[in-house]
Amino acid sequence: MRIDGRANDELRRVTIERNYTKYAEGSVLISVGDTKVLCTASVTEGVPPFLRGKGEGWVTAEYGLLPRSTGTRCDREAVKGKQSGRTQEIQRLIGRSLRAVVDRKKLGEFTIQLDCDVIQADGGTRCASITGAWVALRDAANWMMERKLLAEDPILAQVSAISVGMWSGEPALDFNYAEDSSSDTDMNVVMTSLGGFVEIQGTAEGKPFTEDELTELIKLAKKGNEQLQAIQRNSF
Amino acid sequence: MRIDGRANDELRRVTIERNYTKYAEGSVLISVGDTKVLCTASVTEGVPPFLRGKGEGWVTAEYGLLPRSTGTRCDREAVKGKQSGRTQEIQRLIGRSLRAVVDRKKLGEFTIQLDCDVIQADGGTRCASITGAWVALRDAANWMMERKLLAEDPILAQVSAISVGMWSGEPALDFNYAEDSSSDTDMNVVMTSLGGFVEIQGTAEGKPFTEDELTELIKLAKKGNEQLQAIQRNSF
């Protein structure tokens, strides 16, 4: 039996609220249970130096935890003067995941910057960030097309992410913070709506996992991502 | 006539939503027109080194803009590796303003950390932060008293802040961003519910202001702060 009474293959309640703030070209508040992340997409002309003149665009992401999004206040990274290794790892993951569903040639020399700021953290913030950021990205691309900044839609597919892991010896979907803290393995699986895997990051904090467990976890993640992508579509 | 049609002595619509997030001992979302700030209060045992062993508590604040809280995305300070001068100036102001209404002896050796994170910025973010942070502070002190961590209430009075300035040659209350950008003077006035001035910060960006204008602006600020303090009280 899971901590919050869910079945092993059951997502927490997910809501997606578009146009959450007024300035960004895409602005989404995603809630996955008590995890709440504000994902904004900002469009700017131009690309980073390493891409200049190649006729390609860029999609990148930054991630942050508000100091009291967590049970115990975490230090503000702007005060510490640097982002932690964890933060950088997460924002690199978000960026790669979104780029996997963007045709950067079709984007032209524009940059779309995703900002994922966690308002409340109850496990699964990196997955919620990816799922929410895709909706913000979709809105930003629509905004660009309405203004004729793009000739063609650069978004190739949806992308979403969910965590799976072993809970009391059974594969389980979408850990909250309490489950995450007491489980042995945690795997984040990023998938597109075309069925492909974009990222798989599995870590065995305690007991290493077996090949069979791996197969089961992958299957569960697939199911979870299909549901998330349906919720993404329903938000429009 | 003001940009959004308000009278010169009229506040924007102000709402205060308590218990906005679940972990913090005080958590308030304040909206002043389109300016939205999340203010959380975090209680921890102990005080900074310079106060240890004096039997006094500490109240301090940090401030941040989410990257796309503004019309044009601003760089994330955690990525730049330092807080700007503006950010530090604002968070020092918030901290001083709140300490002015706290009896630090009665707080004992506890620290209350206020975090003011701007979700959407449309002028007046530092004033909204002070006004909202006081409500979060009040909730945190109540939380401490319920748990018998404090023998007596350390909060001496309410505190709030509002901006005033010269608009088309007339004193006006509570500038939004568009007004702020095109006005000559801007003054932030922090007052307690006992009628005293805690901070006055007036800056003439363009034309210096006269002694008479100063008197008028102060009068207007008094009126605005009285209204804000009524809204603070009504939020409980």
Next chain:
Amino acid sequence: MRIDGRANDELRRVTIERNYTKYAEGSVLISVGDTKVLCTASVTEGVPPFLRGKGEGWVTAEYGLLPRSTGTRCDREAVKGKQSGRTQEIQRLIGRSLRAVVDRKKLGEFTIQLDCDVIQADGGTRCASITGAWVALRDAANWMMERKLLAEDPILAQVSAISVGMWSGEPALDFNYAEDSSSDTDMNVVMTSLGGFVEIQGTAEGKPFTEDELTELIKLAKKGNEQLQAIQRNSF
């Protein structure tokens, strides 16, 4: 009775020594009692990126305390790797105060950088910096006009600053460090020689101040600034 025997409306002894060092286009040592600040003005062609091509100049300031300018040695900010919030707040104030009396169109695309370095700190360093920096700025503008770098004088008026506050329940002018440490309120008032207020920054460290006290303090500051501006003129 004040600590050093002055009347409540009496400035400390103020001296201004021009051409204190040999390289700067303006170089002034200002003493206000035992507070001594070296203010230099450096002229360079060009302006910061945000002003390029607008045909306007820029005036900006930096501030520093020599490590043993104070009673207890303060850490060198270059070693700590960052300027404190207090330092940044002060240098922003100095810059704004000077820009208030400069016609930046007449300055053309030049930058004048003021450096205010405190040799000895006995209260009122930010006010002394503003008062001294104006003299250095005046010298730098003269230097530019002599070299025909400017067609017209860009300096619109004098600017100076003085602190006022409540001392034993009475308004008093120009606190030294001992007075500042034991007073309830402290207000820095920046005024031009045309009688306008450029900045008012009042902070009630202890007891908030009333509207009447505010009126008295402003009156006193006006008197102090008029005297300082006479001393500025006499230094030429």
Next chain:
Amino acid sequence: MRIDGRANDELRRVTIERNYTKYAEGSVLISVGDTKVLCTASVTEGVPPFLRGKGEGWVTAEYGLLPRSTGTRCDREAVKGKQSGRTQEIQRLIGRSLRAVVDRKKLGEFTIQLDCDVIQADGGTRCASITGAWVALRDAANWMMERKLLAEDPILAQVSAISVGMWSGEPALDFNYAEDSSSDTDMNVVMTSLGGFVEIQGTAEGKPFTEDELTELIKLAKKGNEQLQAIQRNSF
């Protein structure tokens, strides 16, 4: 056909040279093809603050590229003043992988610090670092046991890592840099000698991978890790 003529399931030539430098408690130079990494293990008494008094030890890792270990010189991170996101991600991975095979209770309040410095980089540096660091860790634990610092062996199993990916549509083992740059997917698989998976990090840079490809890649990684672990054993 692969770039260097290997079969798809063939490792590059791997050598492990123990006692490569004289001061470290474990010091290993591992070569995997032209990738060369110096892995040292340093033993110190005590643990980081978050573990103090719990009777457990700590194992952690740092990673660095020598500036000209790469085809084009990369900037020295000590000069840039911070470690890149990539570096932090890799050193976190190495640390987690090694901790997965250490009984931290048996280690007692000691820290073993692994340093993985890349002398020459030709693809697969993070995997080579894990594989080499385990040998250095094993040597350091032996050193501690010889000195009676440990009552029991804290090392539970071997751990190694290898990359797999899709090469010209086929699963292939152990990419060199040229293959890595031109392949669609890259997966690093960390396994113990007991057959469990510790980490799986798969990234589809181009085309997402399918469930079947995933199964094939895992199988190949298993084979590669078994060979690496045999080489680890033979190095003693």
Next chain:
Amino acid sequence: MRIDGRANDELRRVTIERNYTKYAEGSVLISVGDTKVLCTASVTEGVPPFLRGKGEGWVTAEYGLLPRSTGTRCDREAVKGKQSGRTQEIQRLIGRSLRAVVDRKKLGEFTIQLDCDVIQADGGTRCASITGAWVALRDAANWMMERKLLAEDPILAQVSAISVGMWSGEPALDFNYAEDSSSDTDMNVVMTSLGGFVEIQGTAEGKPFTEDELTELIKLAKKGNEQLQAIQRNSF
């Protein structure tokens, strides 16, 4: 013929003004020609961690250039966020030079911190810093002895420093900035009043120097240091 008309073995005019500022335990303004350095000595109880409990004291130095001490304004290191390599090299040299004439056992567990801040730079700032800092150090030690903080005098000898170099093919003493910029070699020689060499730092910017030139330069430096030490003594 030298730029300012001096003979090759002639020092610039040197003045030493003690008690230049009021807070420091030693405070000296040294002028060597147009080079002016403020040297303060600050006494604090306690020593850095690496010396604790050894019954020895510590003497250390920091160095800084005021931004407009130089012909072209140099950036403020506190703003850049770090000290340059040159600055660190100089302050390490000053510290070592002073420690060479201190019996750290006799100093007990006190730290004397020397701050050398250059008000005006016209060549030879590091040498002037050492020469002036010794006088500040001497004053600080006297201050400690008067207060019975020290049982015995910890100062073993005087120390001073002077630059020498090849000027138009001839050895010359005490370069100013113009000479320094156009000479081939520059050597800073630190000597005690007992005749010993504490530091010799010779750099051939252009043509390497010969063994004979070296001998001549050393002789000249000896003469210069003897004169500086007489001036140090006369300042008391």
Next chain:
Amino acid sequence: MRIDGRANDELRRVTIERNYTKYAEGSVLISVGDTKVLCTASVTEGVPPFLRGKGEGWVTAEYGLLPRSTGTRCDREAVKGKQSGRTQEIQRLIGRSLRAVVDRKKLGEFTIQLDCDVIQADGGTRCASITGAWVALRDAANWMMERKLLAEDPILAQVSAISVGMWSGEPALDFNYAEDSSSDTDMNVVMTSLGGFVEIQGTAEGKPFTEDELTELIKLAKKGNEQLQAIQRNSF
């Protein structure tokens, strides 16, 4: 008698291994006793901003200690976020020493970057770095000439460095770490193959040295450098 049994004028065993790594234009592993330094030379087109358009090249150096190159692990500078004063002092010395034997006009607008990374440190790392870096520089210049990037050889002479100091009252050559730690004086002498002195850096940690000792030390350093330069030549 010296710690490792050498005669006072005897170098440790020196080996130079060229082409140690495969990417750099010059790559040398130099061993001086147990001190091992990897010196690489990287050629890039273009020069730093201060040299642009002058038709001259640049030669510069960076230095680093691998964390466990030393007896006790030293912190990784990339993690600390800055290079120590010692590191910066050494890399400035290496750069100046190499530039002394380069005709920068003949180099044209190219930069040669030397990286000296210490694999194992047993005293004399800065001297070994200079001696090894010259060989890498020579190889890089040859590489450029083979590719017709240079019309003429820009290398004017060999350069090498050795330490000398007083050991038990006698001048001795090439201290190892144990000797260095227990000796009174340490002098690093950099010489060209034309017999000139490029740098002399002598520091008396304990007893200042006399003029006679200085003469003896210089003589010894000359002998050592002549031997090192023979070894440099024999490495080709």
